[in-house]
Amino acid sequence: MSEATGGGLKSWLTTTDHKRIGLLYFWTAFAFFLVGGVEALVIRLQLAHPDGHLVGAETYNQLFTMHGTTMIFLALMPLGSSFFNYIVPLQIGARDVAFPRLNAFSYWVFLFGGLLLNASWFAGPLFHAGVLNVAPDAGWFGYANLTERQYSPGPNIDFWLLGLQILGISSLAAGFNFVVTILNLRAPGLKMMRLPTFSWMTLVTNFLIITAFPVITVGLLFLMFDRFFGTHFYVREAGATPVLWQHLFWLFGHPEVYILILPAMGIVSDVLPTFSRKPLFGYTVVVYSGILIGFMGWGVWSHHMFSVGLGPIADSVFAATTMLIAVPTGVKIFNWIATLWGGDIRGTTALHFAVGFIAMFIIGGLSGVSHASPPADLQQTDSYYVVAHIHYVFFGGTIFGLFAGIYYWWPKMTGRLLDETLGKVHFWLQFIGMNLAFFPMHFIGLLGMPRRVYTYSPDLGVSDLNLVSTIGALLIGLSILILVANLWRSRTHGAPASNDPWGGATLEWGIPSPPPPYNFSVIPTVESRLPRWRTERHGPMKDPPARPPAPIHMPGGSWWPIVAAFGLPVMALAPLTHTLWVVFVGAAILLFGIYRWAFEPFEV
Amino acid sequence: MPRLRFWLLTAALTISGCGGPYPQSTLHPRSDFGRAVDHLFTDIFWWAAGVFVVVEALLVIVLIRFRHREGRPAPKPTHGHTVLEIAWTLAPAVILVFVAVPTVRTIFATAGDAPADALRVEVTGHQWWWEYKYPDLGITTANEMHVPVGRPVQVAITSADVIHSFWAPALGGKRDAIPGHVNRIAFRADAVGDYSGQCAEFCGASHANMRLRVLVDADSVFQAWVKTEQGGPAAPATGSLAARGKEVFLHSPCLACHTIQGVSPGVIGPNLTHVGSRGTIAGAIFPNDSAHLASWIADAPSLKPGSLMTRMKPPLTDPDIAALVAYLQSLK
Incomplete structure (x- = not known):
C-alpha cells in the first residue's frame, strides 16, 4: 500500500488519489462558497435601506464583482469538480481517473488561483493604493473598455484577469482528464448508454469546459496585452471596439452557464430514481437532451447583448435559438416528474433538495424565456430582474442540485451519514430564505432598479422590497450555518454508513463507505443500466468482495504536481508587480516541476 | 388581461407594504415604445404563469400522491413512453411559437427609425453624467432631457468613455451607449411628466450616481424651453x-x-x-x-x-x- 493511504500533511500535499482530491476540492470550494456568501450578505446589508452607507462605492463594486467571480469560478464549478473527482470513477468502475497527477495539478492550480484572486482584498499596501482592498471591481463579466488601463489604472483588474487565467488552466486540465476518464476507463460492459446520468452530464460538462475555456483565455489574453503591452484590442480610439470583449466573453459565458447547471441536472437525475425506487423515466431522452443543451448552448450568446444594438435580424435569430433551448430543458423536467410518478417516494433530505431544484429551476427557466424576447429584455437586462433570474438558476438550480449531491453522497465520501432532521431544517430555511431573497428582485427590477448600484433613491419605491430581500439573505446565511454544523457534526457523531444506505442502483453503492484506495477489489462487469437493481432481464449484480483476491498496485504520491502548479501564481506576480525577472523564476519552477513529473519513476 | 396583471402586481406590492408612485417603473409605460414592450411582456408573463401553475401543481400532486407509505408495493419499473416524450417535446415548442411570433414582430416594429419630422436628440454618456445635444435646435444640455408630448423623438446614443446604458423605463427599453457606436431608439411620449431613469450598464465607481430625467413637456412649454436654451447665458447685474x-x-x-x-x-x-x-x-x-x-x-x-x-x-x-x-x- 502506498503512502497515500496514510494520514499526515505530506500525504495530502502529494496525493494523487481521486477521492482525496475530491475531498480537497470539496472543502476548498466550500470555504470559497462561505467567502462568497459573506460578500453577498454585506451587499444585502448595504441595500437593506435606500442611501445605505455601510460600505463605500469602491468597496461595494469590489464586493459584487468578487461575489460573482467567487461563486461561479471558486465555489460552484469546483463543488461540481469535487463530485466529478470523488464519484465519477466510482460510478464507472475505475480505480482512479486517467491522469492522477494531472488531477492533483488541477486542484493545486485551482487553489493557488483562488488564493491569488482573494489576496487582492488585502494587497492594497503592496501597491501603495492608500486602501487595504484592491479587489477586482468591474463585475464578473468585466466589460471592456472599463477594464482598460485608462479607466481602471489600479491592480484590481490585473488580479481578476490573472486569477481567471490561472483558474482556466485548472479547468482545462481537469476537463481533458475527465473526458478521457469517462471515455476510456469504464468497467467492462458499461456501454455509453448504460452510464449513470451524473457521469453522462459530467462528460458533457467537461466537453463544454475544454471547448469554452479557450475562448475566454483568448479574450483575457487580449485584455492582458492591452493592459500590459499597449495593444488596442478593445480600444475605440485605435479603431477597435469594446463589443469584441462581449462576444468573446459570452461565447464562453453561455456555455459556462451549462457547465454550472448540467452537473446539478445529473445529480438530480441520479437522486430521484434512488428515492422513488424507479428507474429514470426516459433515460435516453434525458441524456440526449443534456447533449443537445450542450450543443445549443453555443448558439445563444448574443442574448446577453440585446441592448448592444446588434440589429433586428441578429436579435431575432438569437431570440429564436434561445427559446429553442427551453425545449430540451422542459423535456428534462417532465421526465423527472414522470420518474417520481408511480414511485415510492422517500422524503430524504437529498430528495428534498432534488425536488427543490426542479421547483426553483422552473422559475428561473420561465423568467429566462421572458428575456429571451429582445424587446422585453430591453426593460429587464441589467436590472434586478436579471439578478432574480440568475439566482433562481444558480442558487435555486445549481446549489440545490449540488446540495442534493452532498446529502446523497456524503455517506459514501466520509463513511458517516448526515443528520436528516438538521438536513430538513436546513432545506426549509434555505428554501424560504431564497424565495424571500430573490423573488422580490423580480419586482425591484421591473420597478426600475438597475443591478450593480451601491445605493438607490428612496423615491424608487423599492425600499421595502429590498429589506425583505435582505431578510431572506440572512435566512439563507442561517441555513448554511446549519449545513456547516451538520457536516462538522457528522465527523464524530454521524451514524456510520453502510456500503449502501439508500438502496442505490449504481456501482458506487456496492463498495465500502468510504471506499478503499483501490475502490473495487475486483473490477465489476456491468450488464445493465441499473446494475445493482433487479430489472426485467437481470438480477442485481454481485458486489465486489470485501477483500481483494490479489494484491492491487496503486501509484504513490507525487510532489511534482504541486510544485509545477506553484510556478503559475509566481509567474502571475510578474505582471502584477511589473517586475520582469519574477516571470523567469515562476517559469523555472513550472518547468522544473513538469520535467521531474515527466521523468518520475513509476514506483515511488 | 394587462389590468389583471397590474392588479396582481399591485396586490403583491401592497402586501409587502409598498405604495408608489414608481417613477422608474417599466410597468407603467408612457410612450408607444414602452407600451409595445409592455404588451409583449404581458403576453409572455401569462404564458409563463400558466406553465408555472401547471408544472408546479403536477410536481406537488406527484409528491403527495406517491409519497412513501408502509406496505406500498414496489413501484413498476417503467423506463419511458414514446408518445409522452413526443407530447412534452411538442407542447413547449408550440407555446414558444406563440411567444416568438409577437417577439419578432415587436423587434421590427420598435427597431425602425422615427419619421423624418422627429425631434432629434443626441445622447452621450460620460463618467458619470449624460450630455444631450439637439442638433437641429443648436442646444446642448446635461442630465435633464426635454421633449414635447405627442411628437416622435429619435434618440441617438453613444459614449465618450466607457460603455453606459441609457434607460428611461417609462418611455421604453434601454440601449447601450458604446464608444464608437451609435444606437438609436425612437418613441412618442403619451403624457406630460417628469420621468426618471439612470445608467443601466456598470460604468465604474459612481455608476449608481449616473441618473437622468426626461421631462415630457406640453408643446408650448417645450417651445419656451427651446427659446431659453437657444439664448445666451444671463448676464449678472454689475456689482451683484x-x-x-x-x-x-x-x-x-x-x-x-x-x-x-x-x-x-x-x-x-x-x-x-x-x-x-x-x-x-x-x-x-x-x-x-x-x-x-x-x-x-x-x-x-x-x-x-x-x-x-x-x-x-x-x-x-x-x-x-x-x-x-x-x-x-x-x-x-
Whole structure:
C-alpha cells in the first residue's frame, strides 16, 4: 500500500488519489462558497435601506464583482469538480481517473488561483493604493473598455484577469482528464448508454469546459496585452471596439452557464430514481437532451447583448435559438416528474433538495424565456430582474442540485451519514430564505432598479422590497450555518454508513463507505443500466468482495504536481508587480516541476 | 388581461407594504415604445404563469400522491413512453411559437427609425453624467432631457468613455451607449411628466450616481424651453454677488472643463450655460439648491465617488463659493 493511504500533511500535499482530491476540492470550494456568501450578505446589508452607507462605492463594486467571480469560478464549478473527482470513477468502475497527477495539478492550480484572486482584498499596501482592498471591481463579466488601463489604472483588474487565467488552466486540465476518464476507463460492459446520468452530464460538462475555456483565455489574453503591452484590442480610439470583449466573453459565458447547471441536472437525475425506487423515466431522452443543451448552448450568446444594438435580424435569430433551448430543458423536467410518478417516494433530505431544484429551476427557466424576447429584455437586462433570474438558476438550480449531491453522497465520501432532521431544517430555511431573497428582485427590477448600484433613491419605491430581500439573505446565511454544523457534526457523531444506505442502483453503492484506495477489489462487469437493481432481464449484480483476491498496485504520491502548479501564481506576480525577472523564476519552477513529473519513476 | 396583471402586481406590492408612485417603473409605460414592450411582456408573463401553475401543481400532486407509505408495493419499473416524450417535446415548442411570433414582430416594429419630422436628440454618456445635444435646435444640455408630448423623438446614443446604458423605463427599453457606436431608439411620449431613469450598464465607481430625467413637456412649454436654451447665458447685474461669482469662475480651473456660452469653452464636464434652469445637479442625484451646489463645488468626490471634478487646489474660500453659487443659479 502506498503512502497515500496514510494520514499526515505530506500525504495530502502529494496525493494523487481521486477521492482525496475530491475531498480537497470539496472543502476548498466550500470555504470559497462561505467567502462568497459573506460578500453577498454585506451587499444585502448595504441595500437593506435606500442611501445605505455601510460600505463605500469602491468597496461595494469590489464586493459584487468578487461575489460573482467567487461563486461561479471558486465555489460552484469546483463543488461540481469535487463530485466529478470523488464519484465519477466510482460510478464507472475505475480505480482512479486517467491522469492522477494531472488531477492533483488541477486542484493545486485551482487553489493557488483562488488564493491569488482573494489576496487582492488585502494587497492594497503592496501597491501603495492608500486602501487595504484592491479587489477586482468591474463585475464578473468585466466589460471592456472599463477594464482598460485608462479607466481602471489600479491592480484590481490585473488580479481578476490573472486569477481567471490561472483558474482556466485548472479547468482545462481537469476537463481533458475527465473526458478521457469517462471515455476510456469504464468497467467492462458499461456501454455509453448504460452510464449513470451524473457521469453522462459530467462528460458533457467537461466537453463544454475544454471547448469554452479557450475562448475566454483568448479574450483575457487580449485584455492582458492591452493592459500590459499597449495593444488596442478593445480600444475605440485605435479603431477597435469594446463589443469584441462581449462576444468573446459570452461565447464562453453561455456555455459556462451549462457547465454550472448540467452537473446539478445529473445529480438530480441520479437522486430521484434512488428515492422513488424507479428507474429514470426516459433515460435516453434525458441524456440526449443534456447533449443537445450542450450543443445549443453555443448558439445563444448574443442574448446577453440585446441592448448592444446588434440589429433586428441578429436579435431575432438569437431570440429564436434561445427559446429553442427551453425545449430540451422542459423535456428534462417532465421526465423527472414522470420518474417520481408511480414511485415510492422517500422524503430524504437529498430528495428534498432534488425536488427543490426542479421547483426553483422552473422559475428561473420561465423568467429566462421572458428575456429571451429582445424587446422585453430591453426593460429587464441589467436590472434586478436579471439578478432574480440568475439566482433562481444558480442558487435555486445549481446549489440545490449540488446540495442534493452532498446529502446523497456524503455517506459514501466520509463513511458517516448526515443528520436528516438538521438536513430538513436546513432545506426549509434555505428554501424560504431564497424565495424571500430573490423573488422580490423580480419586482425591484421591473420597478426600475438597475443591478450593480451601491445605493438607490428612496423615491424608487423599492425600499421595502429590498429589506425583505435582505431578510431572506440572512435566512439563507442561517441555513448554511446549519449545513456547516451538520457536516462538522457528522465527523464524530454521524451514524456510520453502510456500503449502501439508500438502496442505490449504481456501482458506487456496492463498495465500502468510504471506499478503499483501490475502490473495487475486483473490477465489476456491468450488464445493465441499473446494475445493482433487479430489472426485467437481470438480477442485481454481485458486489465486489470485501477483500481483494490479489494484491492491487496503486501509484504513490507525487510532489511534482504541486510544485509545477506553484510556478503559475509566481509567474502571475510578474505582471502584477511589473517586475520582469519574477516571470523567469515562476517559469523555472513550472518547468522544473513538469520535467521531474515527466521523468518520475513509476514506483515511488 | 394587462389590468389583471397590474392588479396582481399591485396586490403583491401592497402586501409587502409598498405604495408608489414608481417613477422608474417599466410597468407603467408612457410612450408607444414602452407600451409595445409592455404588451409583449404581458403576453409572455401569462404564458409563463400558466406553465408555472401547471408544472408546479403536477410536481406537488406527484409528491403527495406517491409519497412513501408502509406496505406500498414496489413501484413498476417503467423506463419511458414514446408518445409522452413526443407530447412534452411538442407542447413547449408550440407555446414558444406563440411567444416568438409577437417577439419578432415587436423587434421590427420598435427597431425602425422615427419619421423624418422627429425631434432629434443626441445622447452621450460620460463618467458619470449624460450630455444631450439637439442638433437641429443648436442646444446642448446635461442630465435633464426635454421633449414635447405627442411628437416622435429619435434618440441617438453613444459614449465618450466607457460603455453606459441609457434607460428611461417609462418611455421604453434601454440601449447601450458604446464608444464608437451609435444606437438609436425612437418613441412618442403619451403624457406630460417628469420621468426618471439612470445608467443601466456598470460604468465604474459612481455608476449608481449616473441618473437622468426626461421631462415630457406640453408643446408650448417645450417651445419656451427651446427659446431659453437657444439664448445666451444671463448676464449678472454689475456689482451683484452673481457678478463676483462670474469673476471667481473666470479665475478658477472651472472654465477648463465647463462651457458657459460666450464665457468659457471647456468640454470635459456638463455645459453650464443654463444650469440655473435645471432641477438637479451632479448626474441628477441632488436638487439644484444653494446648499447642494455649494458642497458640490467644495468637494465633489466626497458626494460622488470617483467624480472627475476634483477638489480645487488651493481650495476656494467660502465667500468665493457663495458667489459662484449665486452666479450659477443666475444662469437660467
